[in-house]
Amino acid sequence: MQQPLPDSDELLQAVFQAQPGLLLVLSEDGTVLDYRAGQILFSPSPAELLRNRIQDSLPVEAHIKFDDAFSRVQHTGKDSVFDFSLFIKQQTHWYEAQLTPLGQGLIAAFLRDITLRKENELAMRRQMDRLAALRTIDMAITSSLDLNLTLTMLINQVKTQLNVDAASILLVEPQTQLLKYAAGSGFHTDVFMHTSLRMGEGYAGRAALTRQTVRIANLSNHQTDFLRSPHFAQEGFTDYFAVPLAVKGRILGVLEIFHRAPLSPNADWLDFMNMLSGQAAIAIESAIIFNNYERANSALILAYDATIEGWSRALELRDRETQGHTQRVTEMTVHLASAFGLTEQQIIHIRRGAILHDIGKMAIPDSILLKAGPLDAAEWEIMRQHTSIAVKLLRPIQYLAPALEIPQYHHEKWDGTGYPFRLKGEHIPLAARLFAVVDVYDALTSDRTYRKAWPRAQALEYIRTEAGRHFDPKVVEIFLKMLEGR
Ligand code: C2E
Ligand code: SIN
Ligand code: SIN
Ligand code: FE
Ligand code: FE
Secondary structure, rough: OOOOOOOOOHHHHHHHHOEEOOOOOOEEOOEEEEEOOOOOOOOHHHHHHHHOOOHHHOOHHHHHHHHHHHHHHHHHHOOEEEEEEEEOEEEEEEEEEEEEEEOOOOEEEEEEEHHHHHHHHHHHHHHHHHHHHHHHHHHHHHHHHOHHHHHHHHHHHHHHHOOOOOEEEEEOOOOOOOOEEEEOOOOOHHHHHHEEEOOOOHHHHHHHHHHHOOEEEEEHOOOOOOOOOOHHHHHOOOEEEEEEEOOOOOOEEEEEEEEOOOOOHHHHHHHHHHHHHHHHHHHHHHHHHHHHHHHHHHHHHHHHHHHHHHHHHHHHOOOHHHOOOHHHHHHHHHHHHOOOOHHHHHHHHHHHHHHHHHHHHHOOOOHHHHHOOOHHHHHHHHHHHHHHHHHHOOOOOHHHHHHHHHHHHHHOOOOOOOOOOOHHHHHHHHHHHHHHOOOOOOOOOOOOHHHEOOHHHHHHHHHHHHHHOOOOOHHHHHHHHHHHHO
16 A cells, blocks of 8 residues: 655655755746745845845845846746855855746746855865965075075065965074064064064064964054064054974074954964965075075185195196296286276186196106206197196086186187197187286296296397287287386
């Protein structure tokens, strides 16, 4: 025997009440003629809606959306679906409305509460924004190691993503352990730029000392601690956070957040604040590491320079006659180069090139290098290799690459009769043209194993006559002027 079915209307009612929704039967102009209400929070209540135009019972945005939907349904004769929100019991509730034409000028409206779905959507969108923000910061950390730039960008992210009026970052100064202002935005006065706090002093100092976030709501009621200066009141802040910035337990600074109205932070907001401060701490640490690296790098360069000076001294130790030659020609060449208006950067390389100019003589046997008389053809063949030997020796050293011109070309001659390439005129790099004059002048005025030093006047006369032959005439002119001035 079959159970008798309940009355169909009763059944519909029962099914409907289990559904989270509201079914309205509307006339063409939106007047509510009838309804079935399931589990739904809606305001005004369905009973209040009855016999009124639904649009007129709702706030302006929902009103407009219903009007639009009614005209779409009437024009197309098809369903229309849209979302709208209502502010009920201090909260935003989202609804999806589906309008269906029933014929005879009647329309069914089915409303569902989609607040949870909307909140998820919004939360996801916020998450995306925040991920994008974190990614921006991340890129800044890896691409720019300029700490000020990174901090400024972090501050801007804090302000926009956390929706606060002002933020600043204080950094721990390593020598003094004082918290000092490093970056900030959103302040009306410059009071904050002078911040300097000891560990434990003030709210920021307390956050740094305890490694705990400090929050002060109703800031204006707190007369003592925070009032860094009488001007502080002018800022009108009411809410405040001090977030310690630490990496692996080492405190690097404090992020301060200020707002001129009460904040109502939720878990999301706090999570994001913590993420941002984590990123800030990493950015600061990277910048500190980079600065240390730069310092180590310049120490490395000093070590290199000491090394090449060591090499050239080793060369001079073999050939007692040339002692002091390297230092003299280096100093004179640097002078000549600056008289020529070369930049400091170019001169750094010229200086190294001058120090290393004859480093290739390291490979020349004593029997040739220290020979008391003139060289025979075979000996000359070997002696002339000292320029290319220098290049072979120095080429693998990256930082000496721009310094190679002098070792390589210092025996080329302006008229194209030099070695090893017989370069002519301005095909010879300027550094080498400058150096050649200085080198010959110093060689002539010094004792050599193969001859005695020439008097200064004779050497100067020789240089003058070689202008346009061995030497660049313009270089000779400036060189002679430079020596006259001494
Ligand atoms: P260095 O003695 O330092 O000479 C450097 C350059 O100064 C020479 O390059 C040359 O252009 C010029 N110079 C030096 N002494 C004289 C000189 O008495 N008269 C003239 N007119 N110019 C002079 P260079 O000629 O390519 O020689 C390169 C290097 O070869 C010299 O450096 C030196 O170490 C060696 N060398 C050159 N000639 C002799 C020589 O007769 N005997 C020996 N033992 N070594 C020589
Ligand atoms: C030197 O004796 O150190 C300079 C000679 C040269 O330039 O080859
Ligand atoms: C070159 O012509 O190779 C170099 C020119 C210069 O350095 O003055
Ligand atoms: Fe040489
Ligand atoms: Fe020399």
